[in-house]
Amino acid sequence: MLEIKVLTLFPEMVQAMLASSILGRAAAQGQVRYAVTDIRDFAVDKHRTVDDTPYGGGAGMILMAPCVVDAVEAVRTSPSAPVLLTSPQGERLDEALVLELLADAQRAGELILVCGHYKGVDERACEILAMREISIGDYVLSGGELPALVIVDALVRRIEGVLNDAASAASDSFTVDRDGGLDCPWYTKPPVYRDLTVPEVLLSGHHGKIETWRREQARRRTCERRPDLLREPGHENARRR
Numbered sequence: 001m002l003e004i005k006v007l008t009l010f011p012e013m014v015q016a017m018l019a020s021s022i023l024g025r026a027a028a029q030g031q032v033r034y035a036v037t038d039i040r041d042f043a044v045d046k047h048r049t050v051d052d053t054p055y056g057g058g059a060g061m062i063l064m065a066p067c068v069v070d071a072v073e074a075v076r077t078s079p080s081a082p083v084l085l086t087s088p089q090g091e092r093l094d095e096a097l098v099l100e101l102l103a104d105a106q107r108a109g110e111l112i113l114v115c116g117h118y119k120g121v122d123e124r125a126c127e128i129l130a131m132r133e134i135s136i137g138d139y140v141l142s143g144g145e146l147p148a149l150v151i152v153d154a155l156v157r158r159i160e161g162v163l164n165d166a167a168s169a170a171s172d173s174f175t176v177d178r179d180g181g182l183d184c185p186w187y188t189k190p191p192v193y194r195d196l197t198v199p200e201v202l203l204s205g206h207h208g209k210i211e212t213w214r215r216e217q218a219r220r221r222t223c224e225r226r227p228d229l230l231r232e233p234g235h236e237n238a239r240r241r
Contacts, residue, residue: 002106002159004152005035005075007068008115008145009050011170017149026162035194039063041068051118053177053221060119068125073080081110083131084151085121086144090133097134098154098160105155113151115144 006014017023018034039093040048044066051061072083082104091097098210105111114121116132125131138148157163187198222229 001030001033001109002102003077003110004105004156005037005110005112005150006035006072006115006138007075007113008143008148009039009117010115010143011038013145014115014149015031018125018152022162023153023156026156026159029161031159037071039067040070041075042067048163054119056079063091063116063118063121065122065125065128070120070129072114072129072180076112077111078108078110081105081108082114083112083114083129083210085114085126085131086116086135086147086151087120088135088138088140090135092138093134093136093151093154093189098151098158100214101134102155106159111117111155113148115148117143129169145214157161179219179224181218182226184217184221 004180006018008014017028018036021079023032023034025125040050045052048069049064051063054060054062078082082101101111114129114161126133134147134151136150141147144184187202191198191203201209204210219230
């Protein structure tokens with residue numbers, strides 16, 4: 001069973017999401033175990049102070065190294081467990097990175113996520129813990145809790161047996177089945193809605209033609225919306241590091 005440990009200043013925010021939907025079901029089925037730790041429990045003084053002004057001056061506050069390092073070392077049980085820090089300066093999350101992180105975590109049986117906060121985290125904590133910084137996009141949020149939950153969700157849904165239909169995940173956008181591109185448009189009942197009809201090929205029952213149509217539509221959608229994802233057949237899409 002994979003253990004996912006989240007270190008945060010707002011444990012109630014994280015716990016609510018981990019107990020919901022697919023994440024909660026995965027835990028109930030015994031495929032994953034979550035542990036949420038309050039970084040303030042490792043504060044350096046009786047006032048539970050976890051941040052201070054940056055050396056050298058400047059705006060913002062910095063999350064102190066001792067509380068972060070002590071918190072990680074207290075919960076870590078596997079020396080090979082990956083320690084991730086949510087940070088806008090990190091590697092940008094994509095499907096290839098999701099699979100890589102999941103493989104690393106499953107080998108160790110454990111994954112530790114540190115939710116960044118304030119202006120940043122004391123660099124010494126990153127060095128001591130060899131934290132791998134992960135970003136979910138080129139923008140800044142108020143804290144690392146939402147990015148951490150995005151990472152957890154992306155990983156957990158890829159654990160074998162978590163989704164009722166594994167083939168669904170394998171054909172999502174950005175996956176190998178989609179050549180790293182976007183998914184095709186999808187339709188369900190009714191066949192006509194407000195004068196808009198379902199494409200005839202999807203009602204034909206001809207699975208070969210349907211699959212061809214879906215791949216053509218997926219490539220067209222990728223070309224229109226994310227041409228940066230297009231690649232030549234047989235060319236491996238290298239993830240940016």
